Amino acid sequence: xxxxxxxxxxxxxxxxxxxxxxxxxxxxxxxxxxxxxxxxxxxxxxxxxxxxxxxxxxxxxxxxxxxxxxxxxxxxxxxxxxxxxxxx
Amino acid sequence: xxxxxxxxxxxxxxxxxxxxxxxxxxxxxxxxxxxxxxxxxxxxxxxxxxxxxxxxxxxxxxxxxxxxxxxxxxxxxxxxxxxxxxxxxxxxxxxxxxxxxxxxxxxxxxxxxxxxxxxxxxxxxxxxxxxxxxxxxxxxxxxxxxxxxxxxxxxxxxxxxxxxxxxxxxxxxxxxxxxxxxxxxxxxxxxxxxxxxxxxxxxxxxxxxxxxxxxxxxxxxxxxxxxxxxxxxxxxxxxxxxxxxxxxxxxxxxxxxxxxxxxxxxxxx
Numbered sequence: 001x002x003x004x005x006x007x008x009x010x011x012x013x014x015x016x017x018x019x020x021x022x023x024x025x026x027x028x029x030x031x032x033x034x035x036x037x038x039x040x041x042x043x044x045x046x047x048x049x050x051x052x053x054x055x056x057x058x059x060x061x062x063x064x065x066x067x068x069x070x071x072x073x074x075x076x077x078x079x080x081x082x083x084x085x086x087x088x
Numbered sequence: 089x090x091x092x093x094x095x096x097x098x099x100x101x102x103x104x105x106x107x108x109x110x111x112x113x114x115x116x117x118x119x120x121x122x123x124x125x126x127x128x129x130x131x132x133x134x135x136x137x138x139x140x141x142x143x144x145x146x147x148x149x150x151x152x153x154x155x156x157x158x159x160x161x162x163x164x165x166x167x168x169x170x171x172x173x174x175x176x177x178x179x180x181x182x183x184x185x186x187x188x189x190x191x192x193x194x195x196x197x198x199x200x201x202x203x204x205x206x207x208x209x210x211x212x213x214x215x216x217x218x219x220x221x222x223x224x225x226x227x228x229x230x231x232x233x234x235x236x237x238x239x240x241x242x243x244x245x246x247x248x249x250x251x252x253x254x255x256x257x258x259x260x261x262x263x264x265x266x267x268x269x270x271x272x273x274x275x276x277x278x279x280x281x282x283x284x285x286x287x288x289x290x291x292x293x294x295x296x297x298x299x300x301x302x303x304x305x306x307x308x309x310x311x312x313x314x315x316x317x318x319x320x321x322x323x324x325x326x327x328x329x330x331x332x333x334x335x336x337x338x339x340x341x342x343x344x345x346x347x348x349x350x351x352x353x354x355x356x357x
Contacts, residue, residue, distance in 0.1 A: 011315075014305060014322035021302045021309075023322050028309030030302045 003047035004076055006039065007086045013039060024083040031084075034060060035075060042085055049073055097121055100142065101131040103181040104191070104235045105243040109142035110173065113156070114149035120166045124148075127170060127261045130228070130246035130271075144180045148173060170261040174248060178232055181245075187317030189235045189243075190324055192308060195219050196229035196242060198354060202274035204242055205354040206234045207338070208311050209284035214343060216249050218284065221343045223269035225350040229276050233313065238324075240331055242276040278328065279356045281335040283307050286343070294340035294349060301326065304335035333357035 006013075011023045020036035022029050031039060034056060041055055053072040063071055079085040099110040099121075112121055125132065147160035150169055156162055161176045163169035182191055195215035198204035205226075207218050219231040230245040237243070248261035283299060299307075308325045315321045329335050334357065340346055346353065 012320050012322040014302070014326055016302050016326075019302055021305045021322050023309055023316070026316075028306040028322065030306050 002049060002087050004042050004049070004052070004080075004085045004087050005047055006043050007080075007083055010084060013043065015040070022084050027083070029082055029084065035079060038072070038075060038079065039084060049076060052076070098135075099125060099128060100133055100135050100140075101128055101177065102133045102244070103131055103177055103247070104185060104233065104245050106144060106181050106184055107133065107140075107142040108177055108180060109145040110177070111145060111147045111160075112149070113147045113160075114151050116148070116150050116169075120150060120169075123166060124170060124173065126266070127248040127263050129263045129265050144184055146176070146180065167256070167258045167260065170248075171250075171258045174250065174261055178245075178247070182233060182313045185235060186314035189237060190315070190318060190328065191313040192234045192236065193232070193311040193313065194234045195231045196234045196276065197222050197226035198229055198242075198272055198274070198276040199226060199351065200273050202272075202276050203279040203354045203356065204229060204276040205280040205282055206236075206242075206278065207282050207284050208308060210311060213284045214286045215284065216251070217343050218346070219249060219264075219269065220251075220267060221347055222350055222353070223264065223267070225347065226270060226354060227272035227276075228264045228269040229272060236278055236328060238327070240278040240328075242278055244272065244276065246272070279332055279354055281308075281329060281332050282338040282353065283335060285337050285339045286341070287339055288341055290339050290341040294338060294345050296336045296338055296349075296352070299335045299337050301329060301334065304329050308335070 009025045014021045018033040020031045053069045056072050057068050080087055097112045101108045147156045147158055149155050149162050151162055153162045161172050163172050192208055194206040194208040195218050196204050196206045209215050216231045228246050231249050235243040246264055248263055250259040251262050253260045305322055305325045318324050
């Protein structure tokens with residue numbers, strides 16, 4: 001089963017309200033509320049996509065007309081591409 | 089000034105709080121030494137004596153690197169040596185300070201009380217031009233690298249300014265004294281952070297627009313040297329931004345339009 005963790009090359013995560021800045025590799029990224037929440041949850045040890053999707057629905061509500069699991073999986077994939085998370 | 093050093097001479101500089109000895113070796117005549125000395129007029133310091141050991145030392149010559157067994161800077165003529173010397177000093181200081189202090193790729197200017205604005209921007213963003221224009225009213229701290237302590241104090245680095253001269257393929261290195269830039273009368277301390285955004289399409293007076301904190305952190309992070317070696321680097325940048333009440337974007341078409349705003353640019357928010 002795929003799980004996620006914060007990438008080793010993440011140097012810092014700065015939270016400001018419900019958003020965040022992440023310094024990964026040589027890049028600094030600004031994350032919106034859902035991505036920021038995912039990174040914080042992963043940092044705090046929640047690595048399973050289903051558990052992350054449940055938390056996201058609890059925090060932000062169900063996405064209208066879309067599948068929460070699919071959206072969160074896509075978001076996690078984007079964060080991996082950006083070097084913020086890694087899957088294992 | 090030159091200080092004695094095994095007959096060839098040495099330029100002793102202070103850059104970002106470090107003492108840097110540039111040893112002249114080989115075919116650098118007195119005229120060339122005087123020219124380099126003049127360019128670095130604001131960074132030069134007196135040697136404390138023959139036992140002083142600069143934090144960094146390297147050789148410089150007009151010739152080839154083969155003439156520098158200890159490494160250093162070599163160029164075939166004086167203009168190109170001057171052109172290479174400036175980034176060599178900057179990089180040497182930055183590398184020495186890696187992980188110890190936040191270093192921004194920025195210009196800095198201050199008022200008579202030391203209130204200092206930093207103007208952050210990538211190469212070509214207009215930092216040197218800002219210094220040449222606003223430096224008539226505000227003290228010249230640097231046009232290249234700003235090192236900021238956690239208490240907001242700023243280390244001086246009033247290096248020569250790189251200026252494109254007509255007909256030359258190499259930027260001239262001009263002393264701030266020769267450009268008539270104001271000197272610094274009080275220890276500079278951070279009061280404002282401006283993100284430089286020169287835009288030819290901008291109309292009207294320059295705009296100083298408050299910037300979202302996270303966007304400012306991301307912008308500063310891309311213009312820092314060795315940032316990842318600083319503990320909790322984004323938090324360090326956030327602390328700097330908070331200390332000045334937030335960063336601003338300075339949008340303007342012509343840098344001359346910033347001159348009447350000189351006091352406003354450095355005034356604490």
